[in-house]
Amino acid sequence: MPKIVDPHERRQAVAEAVFRVIERDGLDRASLRTVAAEAGLAIGSVRHYFASHAELMEFAMRAMVERVSARLVTHADRLLAAATPLTWAEQREAVVAMLAEVLPLDEERRRECVVWLAFVTAARTRPELRASADQPYDDMVELTTRVLRGAERAGALRDDVDIDLEARRLCAVLDGLSLHGVLHPTRLDPDTTLAVLRRHLAGLAREQS
Amino acid sequence: MPKIVDPHERRQAVAEAVFRVIERDGLDRASLRTVAAEAGLAIGSVRHYFASHAELMEFAMRAMVERVSARLVTHADRLLAAATPLTWAEQREAVVAMLAEVLPLDEERRRECVVWLAFVTAARTRPELRASADQPYDDMVELTTRVLRGAERAGALRDDVDIDLEARRLCAVLDGLSLHGVLHPTRLDPDTTLAVLRRHLAGLAREQS
DNA sequence: CCGTTTATAGCACGTCCGTGCTACGATTTT
DNA sequence: AAAATCGTAGCACGGACGTGCTATAAACGG
Known part of the structure; x- marks a missing residue:
């Protein structure tokens, strides 16, 4: 199930997962693993859209x-x-x-x-x-x-x-x-x-x- | 050099180290290791005064x-x-x-x-x-x-x-x-x-x- | 139809963490 | 002198983390 997804939409969805994790457990618990789990994705999938954890946080902010x-x-x-x-x-x-x-x-x-x-x-x-x-x-x-x-x-x-x-x-x-x-x-x-x-x-x- | 130290004074000194670490690097970097290093103590020494990391944070706060x-x-x-x-x-x-x-x-x-x-x-x-x-x-x-x-x-x-x-x-x-x-x-x-x-x-x- | 690209997924390594546990010297108590 | 106590120090285990790297399957371009 590849390619048919709008990258921007995907990144936004991951950012939403970041928000939920931050709200529930705080920013220091917003690891790639917990965010990926919250978004219903594998950790590797999240990393496909964000080169690093820092980049994910910058985008979400x-x-x-x-x-x-x-x-x-x-x-x-x-x-x-x-x-x-x-x-x-x-x-x-x-x-x-x-x-x-x-x-x-x-x-x-x-x-x-x-x-x-x-x-x-x-x-x-x-x-x-x-x-x-x-x-x-x-x-x-x-x-x-x-x-x-x-x-x-x-x-x-x-x-x-x-x-x-x-x-x-x-x-x-x-x-x-x-x-x-x-x-x-x-x-x-x-x-x-x-x-x-x-x-x-x-x-x-x-x-x- | 044991026993001659006032425990309360020691705990206070460790709390001061916590403050310095938080100010410099943020609370999420205030681990037992970094705090002990900041206080000039071994990690084991800090643990002698605080049963856990959580207790140290509660005391410092x-x-x-x-x-x-x-x-x-x-x-x-x-x-x-x-x-x-x-x-x-x-x-x-x-x-x-x-x-x-x-x-x-x-x-x-x-x-x-x-x-x-x-x-x-x-x-x-x-x-x-x-x-x-x-x-x-x-x-x-x-x-x-x-x-x-x-x-x-x-x-x-x-x-x-x-x-x-x-x-x-x-x-x-x-x-x-x-x-x-x-x-x-x-x-x-x-x-x-x-x-x-x-x-x-x-x-x-x-x-x- | 085949190579290229893209999305998804996961392994493995090194690092840092809290903590259970042990050890030892110095002091105090018996 | 012997025993108990206390301050200091550190090892080692299990777990969570970011990240380099690889694998696979689906969509697309020629």
Whole structure:
């Protein structure tokens, strides 16, 4: 049964197996053997698509980046290039919905956050993963900066906001919530997580009746 | 040269070696062999103080918890049980100094944050570390709640603050800053980190001229 | 129809790991 | 002086790992 398989699809399927193993047992258990077993393949088959274990991890990490990035871009487009101008309330909700993509609010996003945390912490000591960790951080800072600048231009922000600083603070809140939701799911539920995000954004907005 | 050594001191020294290995190569490289080499001991010697690798990790994690907790308690005592009442400015600075203990603002705290992040993420998939991860989170939520409640009683807070929610949000900012400082040290410097913390606290305080 | 390519599969080697076990010198206790 | 204890040290076993290498069967190109 060879050749009829799309290589890209196969690699993606193996990456999904990596995600499942990481979520269940942690990244250090994501060996070629366990991943192959999870994917229902022989170890040699996995090695046919990935030259080394490191290459598999790099691919899986980038695949996760692209998955979440794609959703963020969709939201960003909806927000910035809306056909009809949005009301303040609609804009606020659009921003919440976008930022909520990186929070562990449902099972799918929770698993993404778990896997991402594993990758990004591993990247600290693995140079080959470094770029895949830093770039999303830069992108997130840039995205939040854009959002805040847009809100400022629309007159939705308080007068005294330091946008660069607030972008960092917003990113910190997001990743802090993600971290706590992932590591202490029994202590921080999705409802509270979302409430914290809303409260944070409210603190940036101009007071209004 | 036996017996004249304080066992507690020896275990602590081995834990320090664990910290150095984790900081340099990550937790998954902290094997008995590498830790023993880092500590300048034979592997058998380390095993004389720790029955298993898991026990060594549990001890090291708890040691890190106690180290940081001790510093936090010192600050908390200074804040809550000050001989002479503090001015608002003094209280604000005391709170900043206390919360800054869990931020990677200097080399020592940076290394603590690195090691702590490694332990707490590992605890997600290692039941024996679970308690050592959850308890400090609960403690931090309680600590921030206490601080906010104290500030509220002193009339230093805005009128509309939901203290439980704000405690979660403050914890998220702190751990988010720690995460970013640890994982992206080239992107988030200590000065900015501290500025974000000050800005966050300012957002909670009652507006004043 | 036959060579080439591709997908799948697995063996085997060297390395690193935790751990059960033993050994020995130094100290303390009887 | 003898015995028990403690700190230090290391061997060796079984297991998991990444990887170099080979084998086989199916699809494709000529």
